[in-house]
Amino acid sequence: MVVGDIAQNVQTVIIGTGPAGYVAAIRAAQLGLEVVLIERGEVGGICLHAGCISSKALIQAANAIGTLAQATEMGVELERHAFNMQKHQAWKASIQQKLTRGISALLAANGVTVVKGTALFMSEDRIAVETEQGMEYYRFEAGIIATGSRPQPLPNLPFDGLHILSSTEALRLTELPKRLLIIGGDCIGLELGTAFAKLGTEVIIACSESDILQGFDHSLVQIVKKNMRRAGITLLTQAEVCGHTIEEGTVCVTLQQGGVEKKIAADKVLVTVGRRPNTEGLDLDRAGLSTDEHGFLTTDHQGRTANRNLFAIGDVTHGPLLAHRASREGMIAAEAIAGRNSAKDMACMPTVLFTDPEIATVGLTEAEAHAQGIAVTVGQFPFAASGRALTLGRGEGFCRIIAEQDSRVVLGVHIVGAEASSLVGEAALAIEMGATLEDISLTLHPHPTLTETLMEAAADAQGIAIHVAKRR
Amino acid sequence: MVVGDIAQNVQTVIIGTGPAGYVAAIRAAQLGLEVVLIERGEVGGICLHAGCISSKALIQAANAIGTLAQATEMGVELERHAFNMQKHQAWKASIQQKLTRGISALLAANGVTVVKGTALFMSEDRIAVETEQGMEYYRFEAGIIATGSRPQPLPNLPFDGLHILSSTEALRLTELPKRLLIIGGDCIGLELGTAFAKLGTEVIIACSESDILQGFDHSLVQIVKKNMRRAGITLLTQAEVCGHTIEEGTVCVTLQQGGVEKKIAADKVLVTVGRRPNTEGLDLDRAGLSTDEHGFLTTDHQGRTANRNLFAIGDVTHGPLLAHRASREGMIAAEAIAGRNSAKDMACMPTVLFTDPEIATVGLTEAEAHAQGIAVTVGQFPFAASGRALTLGRGEGFCRIIAEQDSRVVLGVHIVGAEASSLVGEAALAIEMGATLEDISLTLHPHPTLTETLMEAAADAQGIAIHVAKRR
């Protein structure tokens, strides 16, 4: 790095160390670029510190308790159990520490310079970083904006960090709430709500839509809703927040549901009604950029913004707020900066929900295929017919496959059931490879495993499943 | 079916209702063939009643207890637990019943005639079936031998069903043994040994080889051995059985280990030193067939024996004793009989071991590739670097990928770690599709899931893994 008069010249500057930014930094460094990576908080971003990893730690603790119930059925006799949230937080912190250290070590091993501070743009090719030691300035050949997103507040239910929480704060609780009201029916609310309910909290989920998980196939959602009911979760749909009061540590939220007012008291309220990109305060206009009305940046197939030397990746850009999208965009942007022909040409983007059971979906749903005018063939296999699922005590759920009718090329796979998050890898590969139904059904899948559900679903779509009675 | 003078004429006769036979029957019926399926025991074969399913039920109960230890770490506080083997057997029986009924229903729905009895050959195209009501005779156009296998006894440690058990009997115990000696280091012994150890039995495994799991990559086995040690299992290698005595309910087995004699006392001894095909008593010579010295039948790429109208599939034939091989051979034989050009042309045959952690392997190992003179590139990713594995409390294990050096076509994948049995589906599809390392690393794998381990291993093989420090 050459220290200039005012600004240090650097090949690549990246703002944000979430799964978008740190991955871009490592990839750029691998390709021989000199990289300065700027982070105002902790290395790892939301994903590591208040997102994917922390939520999955809580979910797994809750699942462990769920396993106890199954274990009883299997012959394991147990006496009482309790959940120690402080111990849980310590365990989670140890994982986060391990992963944060790992990322820092990888950044160091690749020669990436990490600067602690808050970045903002000075011009089209310069940024300022406010560090503890004062301001630093960098002039860059290429820059990447990877500043991520933060929880969206509800105007009439603003976060106070004590009673009205965002997901970030809910994940930092050191005591299990007795009664938790969740506003919002998206995946974050459902994942956390299900976990808290299993851990012993009384959970009420209220969403403004006609059902939870809008955009997901209805039949997948049904399976999850059944287990939510079993976990004792109350679900209120088409419910709008009208107002709230806080008295003696209890929040009382007034909801409007079909013209009727309902008051719900809870010791904590979790609001998960979406996320907002971190684009304010960056002085993007000085870099020649502007966002859409919601604050998101528009980019091309490589992640390039309207400013040719500036890229934007991850949650700040349009698209699903998913860590793997963020990381992949990071790789592609880094490769583009290094002069490669990489492009966001993925045929599909898997989505996994760590609900109970897990949902994993990739590619088109039947409805989406119909909307595109594609004639499809559909096959399905229930986990109840899988010997492996039964021995896991997890006979609920199914695997569905959707293929183009004539070519039999796989267009979508939708799984709700045990280990769906691990099964979806094959489905994603199938779609990217342009595999046909036959390719999947002719591939030997080991017995007794859950992978057989995809094989059988593919066979079912051809009318030749062994373990499904003829329905044609 | 036309009732003839002595023998009923039937298009297809299948002997045995294991995963080979019942699958062949359903497939043949789907293709319009008239099928008589003969079974002397229970529908479902070893797989369902004393193999895959029953062993996995026990393993899962043991894993549930394993989860308790992890749960403690995660913040779940537990009081004592115990294992009730009778309750376990009842649970397992309910699963077996469900699956047996399912198969019977599928057979009925497909119009397959199931005959209860023991079959033997009368001639090249006739069999006799000894039923409770007397003898029945069938003249067939095509026949399939799917009579499976049974445990191999040790001459100086013969099964007595009380103290010296086969896997079948070990799986039917209604009380947990206090001390269990297992003779044999193959997967059946290890799976059951690990499960019993976790459930509270003191387990000693003795094998005659220099290590357990001969044929598996050494580094995979190391991970499993570490967890075996943790579960308190004692492993004795290069140990030969010399003799035994039984006194007051205790078996005392004398082993010879490196010239030294060792006496081991146990309340139960489980002998798992292989399996023997069920080909005696079938009067195969009358059908024009003979077996090899071990009793196995030789078949062609469709499963056809030396008698063109007779097929043999599953455990009675040469090859790994695996249920999915059996089922696939069943499908192929049925299709061949129906005049189709199906063939056993699988590029790979996955093997899954339900050890702790699970091992799943498919395709070539490095050593096998070298032996074939193929230059390979290898990539590896540790579960310890997977956020998902850590939140599962399962940071042990790795995923390794082996590709042809020049073409980068994937030749083998070897996984030891959590949910390996679900992850291997993608690996098998990759090999069957002729996928390259790039195909896998460019496919978007969802975060945070264990599927990322394969993606990272594929990237590592190309020297571009994000989460692995450079080692080249």
Place this chain on the structure above:
Amino acid sequence: ISAPILTAGRVLATPAVRQLARDLMIDIRLVSGSGAAGRVTKEDLLAHQRAQQEQRLSDAERAE
């Protein structure tokens, strides 16, 4: 929420082949696939490239 990038009439080719097409500056939509279900293979790309080069050569000859 789920992001189907899949569209009707997409070119069937594996991720590695798609990347190779970009590296060879070939518009993969113009390549006819010889693989199963019309999949474009690496060999198809190389054949397309050869054909393009021959075309360019003969165009150049004609221009002379």
